[in-house]
Amino acid sequence: MIRNFLIIYFFAILMVFSVFGFRGCKSQRTPIEIFPDMDHQAKFHPQDRTSFFPDGRTDRPPVPGAVPFVTTKQEIFDHLRPGGHFREDAYVVTGRNGNGEWGDGIPVEISRVNMEHGRELYNIYCAICHGTSGNGRGVIAAERYGYPTIVSLLQERLIDQPDGQVYNTVANGWNTMKGYASQINVEDRWKVVLYVRALQRASAGTMEDVPEARRGELEL
Numbered sequence: 001m002i003r004n005f006l007i008i009y010f011f012a013i014l015m016v017f018s019v020f021g022f023r024g025c026k027s028q029r030t031p032i033e034i035f036p037d038m039d040h041q042a043k044f045h046p047q048d049r050t051s052f053f054p055d056g057r058t059d060r061p062p063v064p065g066a067v068p069f070v071t072t073k074q075e076i077f078d079h080l081r082p083g084g085h086f087r088e089d090a091y092v093v094t095g096r097n098g099n100g101e102w103g104d105g106i107p108v109e110i111s112r113v114n115m116e117h118g119r120e121l122y123n124i125y126c127a128i129c130h131g132t133s134g135n136g137r138g139v140i141a142a143e144r145y146g147y148p149t150i151v152s153l154l155q156e157r158l159i160d161q162p163d164g165q166v167y168n169t170v171a172n173g174w175n176t177m178k179g180y181a182s183q184i185n186v187e188d189r190w191k192v193v194l195y196v197r198a199l200q201r202a203s204a205g206t207m208e209d210v211p212e213a214r215r216g217e218l219e220l
């Protein structure tokens with residue numbers, strides 16, 4: 001009886017010491033890792049060198065066309081900071097004038113290239129709801145997939161709306177529409193506004209807008 005007790009006692013002490021007894025002792029030997037988890041992986045450390053990339057840097061620059069993920073608040077902050085790197089003009093970034101009112105004017109060059117780009121962006125991001133012509137009957141509009149609040153961009157109220165407010169809707173959304181600030185950068189948002197204006201103008205087009213020589217091509 002007592003012998004058994006002593007044996008158990010001995011092993012109990014042995015176990016306690018083997019588990020806790022050497023805590024804090026330093027050893028040069030590699031510890032045994034029972035669960036290595038993901039401690040050891042092939043990775044680059046920040047600001048390290050590598051021969052993998054031609055410029056020898058492990059830090060990679062953003063790919064061309066990457067959109068900085070910023071909220072409008074940050075954009076304004078960037079603007080206000082002396083030498084703010086974002087944009088010179090608060091209107092360009094926020095759509096509002098110095099006095100806080102919606103401004104007018106499209107601060108990108110009104111050119112065919114920008115218009116085409118605006119169309120491309122519109123067709124990617126907006127047409128699904130507002131329709132390729134802007135009439136509010138895109139693929140997911142009410143009668144197809146039941147998104148009931150989508151509006152026509154060709155209505156009087158939006159035609160008269162200041163450019164800055166349309167810009168802001170693209171950036172931050174409006175009521176039940178989400179903003180596109182994380183997908184469309186500042187300059188491109190203005191190109192979308194440019195194209196929305198073109199759609200609105202086209203919707204109000206008359207025969208007078210068609211060059212005389214080409215009127216015959218219209219099957220009216």
Ligand code: HEC
Nearest residue numbers: 125126128129149150151166169170174175176177180192
């Ligand atoms: C997922 C669907 C959806 C997409 C995509 C979408 N919109 Fe909208 N948009 C809406 C809805 C819904 C409303 C109505 C919001 C409300 O008043 O509740 C709206 C409203 C608007 C308005 C009017 C805002 C106002 O002042 O009444 C404009 C302008 C507009 N969208 C432009 C755009 C542009 C430009 C794009 C592309 C960048 C876009 N929308 C993408 C759903 C969408």
